[in-house]
Amino acid sequence: MKGPWEGAGGRLVGLGVSQGRAAGPMIRLGEPPKLPAPGPVTDPGAEAATVGKALEAVAAELNRRALAAGGEAAEILEALAMIAEDPILLEEAERHTAGGHAAPHALDAAFTKHREALAALGGYLAERAADLDDLKHRAVASALGLPMPGLPSPGHPYVLVATDLSPADTAGLGPDVLALVTERGGPTSHTAILARSRGLPAVVACAGVMDLDDGTMIGVDGGTGEVAIGLSEQETSEVVQGETARRARLQASRGPGGTADGHAVKLLLNIGSAADLPQGEDGADAEGVGLFRTEFLFLDRKQPPSFEEQVSAYAEVFARAEHVVVRTLDAGTDKPLPFLGLPGEQNPALGVRGLRVDRLLPGVLDTQLDAIATAARQAGAEPWVMAPMVTTAGEAGDFARRARAKGIARVGVMVEVPAAALRAGRLLREVDFLSIGTNDLAQYTFAADRQHSVLADLLDPRQPALLELIARCAEAGVRAGKPVGVCGEAAGDPLLAPLLVGLGVTSLSMAGVCVPAVREALAEVTLDECRERARAALE
Ligand code: PEP
Ligand code: MG
Numbered sequence: 168m169k170g171p172w173e174g175a176g177g178r179l180v181g182l183g184v185s186q187g188r189a190a191g192p193m194i195r196l197g198e199p200p201k202l203p204a205p206g207p208v209t210d211p212g213a214e215a216a217t218v219g220k221a222l223e224a225v226a227a228e229l230n231r232r233a234l235a236a237g238g239e240a241a242e243i244l245e246a247l248a249m250i251a252e253d254p255i256l257l258e259e260a261e262r263h264t265a266g267g268h269a270a271p272h273a274l275d276a277a278f279t280k281h282r283e284a285l286a287a288l289g290g291y292l293a294e295r296a297a298d299l300d301d302l303k304h305r306a307v308a309s310a311l312g313l314p315m316p317g318l319p320s321p322g323h324p325y326v327l328v329a330t331d332l333s334p335a336d337t338a339g340l341g342p343d344v345l346a347l348v349t350e351r352g353g354p355t356s357h358t359a360i361l362a363r364s365r366g367l368p369a370v371v372a373c374a375g376v377m378d379l380d381d382g383t384m385i386g387v388d389g390g391t392g393e394v395a396i397g398l399s400e401q402e403t404s405e406v407v408q409g410e411t412a413r414r415a416r417l418q419a420s421r422g423p424g425g426t427a428d429g430h431a432v433k434l435l436l437n438i439g440s441a442a443d444l445p446q447g448e449d450g451a452d453a454e455g456v457g458l459f460r461t462e463f464l465f466l467d468r469k470q471p472p473s474f475e476e477q478v479s480a481y482a483e484v485f486a487r488a489e490h491v492v493v494r495t496l497d498a499g500t501d502k503p504l505p506f507l508g509l510p511g512e513q514n515p516a517l518g519v520r521g522l523r524v525d526r527l528l529p530g531v532l533d534t535q536l537d538a539i540a541t542a543a544r545q546a547g548a549e550p551w552v553m554a555p556m557v558t559t560a561g562e563a564g565d566f567a568r569r570a571r572a573k574g575i576a577r578v579g580v581m582v583e584v585p586a587a588a589l590r591a592g593r594l595l596r597e598v599d600f601l602s603i604g605t606n607d608l609a610q611y612t613f614a615a616d617r618q619h620s621v622l623a624d625l626l627d628p629r630q631p632a633l634l635e636l637i638a639r640c641a642e643a644g645v646r647a648g649k650p651v652g653v654c655g656e657a658a659g660d661p662l663l664a665p666l667l668v669g670l671g672v673t674s675l676s677m678a679g680v681c682v683p684a685v686r687e688a689l690a691e692v693t694l695d696e697c698r699e700r701a702r703a704a705l706e
Contacts, residue, residue: 176397181373182623183392184359186661186684189346189368190386190398190406196329197316199304208269217270218260221309225302226251228315232339244339251302256281270310278303301333326385328376337361346387348394350377353623363659366680370394372623390662417683421452424686430694433674434682437654439463441483445679455490457676458654462496468506474538481542485550495535497521497555521556540573553579553602558586564597583607588636591643601640605655609633628657634704641671652676661688669701
């Protein structure tokens with residue numbers, strides 16, 4: 168039968184990474200400009216003036232978008248605008264115009280040099296180097312008199328289609344974006360995480376979508392990954408009505424998590440600070456915090472946070488949430504912490520990250536454990552505390568002893584490394600609970616960088632090898648009578664949640680916006696049906 172997802176022009180299928188449906192005209196993200204062949208320059212002064220105007224235009228555009236975006240997105244956009252206004256960058260470009268280069272080439276050279284300098288510094292600044300490419304494209308387009316690449320503003324709602332989205336693009340998404348479809352990207356990519364946190368339907372790794380014309384009416388299903396092309400007006404309005412009804416139903420969803428036959432599954436929140444906790448009636452009705460990513464509090468810091476500062480940040484969360492699982496600092500690769508001053512590494516994802524930082528800087532973990540215990544006493548709370556990137560039972564035991572010595576009663580570890588999953592039973596002799604970080608566990612199981620768009624299929628949490636490792640942990644939990652939760656992005660996927668429960672997982676921790684859809688998905692199936700899905704997926 169021809170449904171709304173077939174469309175008159177056929178359909179494409181990618182990877183659905185953020186639930187929900189949307190329909191509307193698609194618009195492709197402006198592509199980076201191509202540099203023209205270098206030609207003779209007659210007036211270096213005019214070229215220098217063009218350089219100055221281009222950089223000003225880039226900064227003004229970013230500041231304008233910052234104003235419209237507000238919040239954390241505004242901070243990212245303002246920081247990018249400051250880079251465009253950096254006098255060193257201007258001087259470098261002017262040096263090139265004085266040397267006989269046209270403005271676009273001078274900008275290209277100056278940004279490239281700036282990028283190399285940042286990359287050489289390593290750590291957080293090296294991570295920012297990629298943002299410079301985005302700024303360069305904007306500046307070069309402006310100097311060439313082309314429309315600035317980046318987010319369109321057509322004046323009406325639209326589905327944003329792109330090869331991939333940069334951090335600047337994702338941070339600047341306005342309310343007129345109905346859904347996202349990208350040709351690249353994986354389930355734990357920037358685009359996927361942002362889309363989920365904003366409740367925007369999204370499909371990634373959708374081959375061929377950039378070949379469609381702007382203005383084509385498309386339907387997007389962020390659950391199944393389907394993109395229907397050429398929807399009629401009637402089909403579009405059916406999608407919109409269905410989605411409005413779905414959102415209203417989810418908004419009203421309340422209560423503890425569990426299957427249709429009453430098997431309880433705790434639904435918890437992933438947070439980076441107290442600001443992510445629900446405010447008032449509209450917030451997610453979760454049963455506590457399953458992952459407090461403490462490193463998010465200190466990502467941009469050059470100086471270590473003081474003991475008192477840590478105590479107050481933790482106590483604020485403990486005072487506002489009933490049950491909190493705190494993760495000790497997880498520094499490294501995608502989350503560098505400049506204040507630690509860790510040396511650069513050839514292969515950082517396999518280097519000193521997470522709990523391993525303790526090998527170089529032992530004081531950091533002990534101070535943090537002390538601060539968590541002090542905050543708990545102040546708030547009258549009993550947080551559970553876990554360590555990231557644990558690999559062996561020896562590491563788990565050492566962490567547990569040190570945490571307990573500070574007075575922390577419930578100690579656990581994350582399972583993000585296959586070695587830890589394989590030895591889950593042994594780990595559970597040392598600790599009280601396990602929390603499976605499927606983002607990293609997938610990365611390390613499939614030897615595929617979690618940010619790598621070309622490897623998205625390997626990072627799909629439905630991969631049987633990953634599911635087998637999860638099952639092994641859950642079975643170890645049942646034998647030991649100890650909880651085993653999932654706190655990676657997979658936990659917030661309503662299609663996966665029943666499967667994870669079928670594997671034996673006892674709690675699911677996710678971004679607040681994901682809770683209602685996961686609650687609904689679980690309430691529709693019995694525990695036996697969950698187990699059947701798990702069995703089928705493993706096969
Ligand atoms: C994970 O790896 O799945 C996880 C939850 O940790 P993070 O995403 O913070 O690395
Ligand atoms: Mg992780």
